[in-house]
Amino acid sequence: MKMNMRLWLGSILTVLLLIPAASAFGVSSPYWTDNPLVMEPGESREVILSLQNMLGGEDMTIQAEMIGGSEIATIIDSDTVYPVDFGERHVPVTLSIAVPGDAELGSAYSVNIEFKEVKASEGSFVGLSTAVATSFPVQVGESAPEVEVQYPVEPQQGPNYLWIGLILIALLAVVAYLYKKR
Amino acid sequence: MARRRYSRRSRRRSNNLHQGYFIAGLLFLAVALFAVTGDGGITGFATSDDVGLNITVGNIAPTVDDISNISAQNPTEATFTEVIFTFNATDSDGGSQLTGPTGRFNLTGEAFRDNASCEEITVINSTSREYRCNIKMYYFDAPGTWTVNATISDSNGDSGTRLETFTFNQLLAMVLAPDNLTWASLAFTDTNSTANNDATQINNTGNANSNLSVTALDLHGETTVPDTLNAENFTVSTHTGGTCSGVTCSECTETLQANGSAVNITNATLPRGNFSVSDLDTGKELFYYCLLALNQSISSQSYSTSFLGPWTVTQFAV
Numbered sequence: 001m002k003m004n005m006r007l008w009l010g011s012i013l014t015v016l017l018l019i020p021a022a023s024a025f026g027v028s029s030p031y032w033t034d035n036p037l038v039m040e041p042g043e044s045r046e047v048i049l050s051l052q053n054m055l056g057g058e059d060m061t062i063q064a065e066m067i068g069g070s071e072i073a074t075i076i077d078s079d080t081v082y083p084v085d086f087g088e089r090h091v092p093v094t095l096s097i098a099v100p101g102d103a104e105l106g107s108a109y110s111v112n113i114e115f116k117e118v119k120a121s122e123g124s125f126v127g128l129s130t131a132v133a134t135s136f137p138v139q140v141g142e143s144a145p146e147v148e149v150q151y152p153v154e155p156q157q158g159p160n161y162l163w164i165g166l167i168l169i170a171l172l173a174v175v176a177y178l179y180k181k182r
Numbered sequence: 183m184a185r186r187r188y189s190r191r192s193r194r195r196s197n198n199l200h201q202g203y204f205i206a207g208l209l210f211l212a213v214a215l216f217a218v219t220g221d222g223g224i225t226g227f228a229t230s231d232d233v234g235l236n237i238t239v240g241n242i243a244p245t246v247d248d249i250s251n252i253s254a255q256n257p258t259e260a261t262f263t264e265v266i267f268t269f270n271a272t273d274s275d276g277g278s279q280l281t282g283p284t285g286r287f288n289l290t291g292e293a294f295r296d297n298a299s300c301e302e303i304t305v306i307n308s309t310s311r312e313y314r315c316n317i318k319m320y321y322f323d324a325p326g327t328w329t330v331n332a333t334i335s336d337s338n339g340d341s342g343t344r345l346e347t348f349t350f351n352q353l354l355a356m357v358l359a360p361d362n363l364t365w366a367s368l369a370f371t372d373t374n375s376t377a378n379n380d381a382t383q384i385n386n387t388g389n390a391n392s393n394l395s396v397t398a399l400d401l402h403g404e405t406t407v408p409d410t411l412n413a414e415n416f417t418v419s420t421h422t423g424g425t426c427s428g429v430t431c432s433e434c435t436e437t438l439q440a441n442g443s444a445v446n447i448t449n450a451t452l453p454r455g456n457f458s459v460s461d462l463d464t465g466k467e468l469f470y471y472c473l474l475a476l477n478q479s480i481s482s483q484s485y486s487t488s489f490l491g492p493w494t495v496t497q498f499a500v
Contacts, residue, residue, distance in 0.1 A: 024356055026353050
């Protein structure tokens with residue numbers, strides 16, 4: 001009986017260790033520091049960023065906030081709080097970029113957006129959450145063609161650690177039962 | 183009289199002789215010219231011989247005629263993205279001679295990604311085929327314009343290549359664990375107390391070289407809420423004094439936190455890379471925490487982030 005209890009506790013502990021202790025998310029962008037967006041004076045364009053949640057096994061809620069470049073850029077989605085379910089590879093965040101007509105050729109702006117995990121902190125400890133601050137330069141010059149990004153048709157599911165853990169518990173339970181019968 | 187007749191006859195005979203010599207010379211010249219230049223002239227060579235002919239028809243190298251357009255691709259957190267493209271190839275000697283279709287992605291300074299065996303999907307006609315390549319791009323592969331190389335060979339060993347490009351976008355992403363910090367029970371006089379469940383390991387699950395900041399918030403009492411442990415009493419560091427206490431703990435001498443303000447952590451970098459590599463640097467960073475001292479005026483109870491919310495670890499590209 002003692003051996004079986006130890007086995008049960010050991011298996012549960014093993015499973016808990018296998019399940020990641022934190023979830024996280026990512027932001028994909030077609031523009032970055034070394035790959036600026038080039039637009040002409042007076043030009044307007046939409047840029048789509050992608051939120052994804054491929055790790056941790058839990059759905060997340062992400063809040064977006066412009067922290068720089070609001071003189072030329074705005075988030076045009078009706079709600080800047082985005083549910084990103086586990087396994088989602090493309091939750092779009094749409095920006096509208098408008099370069100003033102009197103902008104000087106060769107000048108540049110910086111668009112900065114922070115994406116923060118909306119998370120309640122519970123329990124008697126110091127909780128940690130994650131945030132991602134993405135930015136890209138907008139250069140005023142001869143306009144380049146819009147970047148066409150291929151988005152996934154269906155979200156790809158990453159490994160579901162919870163199910164893996166439950167299956168392991170079941171297997172260990174079988175082993176324990178057989179050991180007991182012996 | 184006889185002498186004059188004799189002289190006339192002599193001159194006539196002489197003239198005839200000169201004319202003969204002249205005509206003979208002309209005839210000789212004509213014969214000589216004909217012998218050298220005329221058809222069937224005298225050459226000294228054989229008049230006929232057998233000639234052997236050996237004609238080799240060379241192999242025509244195959245060509246890659248076209249590569250399908252590849253849209254910009256987003257990386258996928260902590261795994262790979264399959265990038266698919268097609269290309270057409272032609273061999274004038276016959277499409278059945280086409281063999282060994284391969285695809286490769288290159289970027290200077292990066293490991294190449296390839297499919298050494300693309301599959302034939304269409305017989306276009308007697309000389310042309312269409313192939314499809316699936317190539318995996320990993321989450322830590324650099325963002326930028328990658329060169330696409332499609333190559334086809336034939337059964338004679340000749341090959342043809344065509345180049346194209348596509349853009350691999352930037353992905354800012356990370357995961358950290360554990361997502362909470364705990365301390366052992368503390369006395370009011372305790373100083374330089376380190377968390378008992380650190381380090382926090384932060385893995386870069388994207389392809390952007392990054393830095394990190396921490397926004398700390400005051401901890402409030404769970405029973406008497408107005409009592410606070412100020413954020414400024416905490417430090418965050420990328421290294422530790424190990425099993426240490428008090429001032430010997432190097433994490434207690436590092437970056438001080440400030441309530442509600444993002445503080446860049448000294449020397450904290452989160453480079454892109456395969457974080458699965460068993461070391462302390464590749465694609466990862468570690469954080470250690472220290473509580474310098476307790477506010478002497480607070481009550482004895484549990485303090486946490488339940489009231490104001492969790493601390494935030496922010497990743498930003500460099």
